[in-house]
Amino acid sequence: MKNLDADNVTEAVVASFRRTRDERLRRILESLVRHLHGFAREVRLTPAEWKAAIDFLYAAGRISDERRNEFVLASDVLGLSALVDLLNRPEGATESSELGPFYNPDSPWVPLGADIVRGAAGGERVLVRGRVTDTAGRAIAGALLDFWQAAPSGLYPAQDPAQPADNLRGRMRTDEQGRYAFVTVKPGPYTVPYDGPVGALLRAGGRDAWRPAHFHFIVSADGHVPVVTELFPADDPHLEKDAVFGVRASLVFRYVRHETAEAAAPYLVEPPFYSVDFDFRLAPA
Ligand SMILES: [Fe+2]
Structure with a gap:
C-alpha cells in the first residue's frame, strides 16, 4: 500500500480517473483535480475553510428551484460564465x-x-x-x-x-x-x-x-x-x-x-x- 501524503495525493486522484473512457472528460477531470488541489495548496486551506465552502454549496442547492439557480449566479459573480x-x-x-x-x-x-x-x-x-x-x-x-x-x-x-x-x-x-x-x-x-x-x-x-x-x-x-x-x-x-x-x-x-x-x-x-x-x-x- 502506498502511503498518501500532501505531495503524492494529487497524482493518486488523477490516476484514479485513468480509465475514464471519454477522452475529453478524462482531460477535464484530471485538470479539475490538479487545479483544485493546487488551489488548496496555494492558500493552505484549513478544515474550517473547507467546511465553509461545502456549506456555501449546500446553501446554494437549498435556495435553488426551477425559477432560481444559485449555482448559475455563483458562476456569474465569479466571472466564470463571462x-x-x-x-x-x-x-x-x-x-x-x-x-x-x-x-x-x-x-x-x-x-x-x-x-x-x-x-x-x-x-x-x-x-x-x-x-x-x-x-x-x-x-x-x-x-x-x-x-x-x-x-x-x-x-x-x-x-x-x-x-x-x-x-x-x-x-x-x-x-x-x-x-x-x-x-x-x-x-x-x-x-x-x-x-x-x-x-x-x-x-x-x-x-x-x-x-x-x-x-x-x-x-x-x-x-x-x-x-x-x-x-x-x-x-x-x-x-x-x-x-x-x-x-x-x-x-x-x-x-x-x-x-x-x-x-x-x-x-x-x-x-x-x-x-x-x-x-x-x-x-x-
Ligand atoms: Fe436581465
Whole structure:
C-alpha cells in the first residue's frame, strides 16, 4: 500500500480517473483535480475553510428551484460564465453575454414593429430596431429574435405580480431585408438576488449586487451560430461594475431622443420617444 501524503495525493486522484473512457472528460477531470488541489495548496486551506465552502454549496442547492439557480449566479459573480462566453465567441459575430435567469422560451410571436408593453409599465418609450446579417454583412431574412427585458422598475414579470406574464417580451422573424423592430420602454437596472449564499459572498467581498439596465436577446438563423446577448445603455451608472461581468464595449448603445412621429416610420410610436439602433451579426455554423 502506498502511503498518501500532501505531495503524492494529487497524482493518486488523477490516476484514479485513468480509465475514464471519454477522452475529453478524462482531460477535464484530471485538470479539475490538479487545479483544485493546487488551489488548496496555494492558500493552505484549513478544515474550517473547507467546511465553509461545502456549506456555501449546500446553501446554494437549498435556495435553488426551477425559477432560481444559485449555482448559475455563483458562476456569474465569479466571472466564470463571462470567461466561458469569451473563450467561445465565433469570429466576427456579435459578442455574447449572460442568458440570465429570466429567459422564458415561450414568448408570444409578434409582428415587425409590435408594441411589447402589455401592462401599464410607465417609463420612457423606446423603438428598438436594426438588422440581422451574417459576418459579411449580408441580410439574413427569417432570422429569429427572442427578446425580453425588465420593466423600468428593474423587475421582470416573474418577480412582479403587477405585470402580465407576457409583458416586455416577444419573438419575431426578420423581414426580407433582415430587419427587426419593436416598441417598448426603457428597462431599469436591478440587483441580482442577494438573499442567498451568493449575496453573502458579495457582501464579504465588499461588492454590490447591481447590474446595469439591459435588453436580452437570443438571435438565431438556420446555418448560423446563435448569439445569446444583452445590450446596455451608455448612460447607465452601473456600467463599469456589473455584478456578473456581462458588459462588452461592443454591446453598449446610446438612446437617441426623437420629438416627431415621422422619426419612427414605418413604425408607430407616439413622440417623444427614444430609439436604439443595433445590428446583429451571426457567424456561419
Ligand atoms: Fe436581465
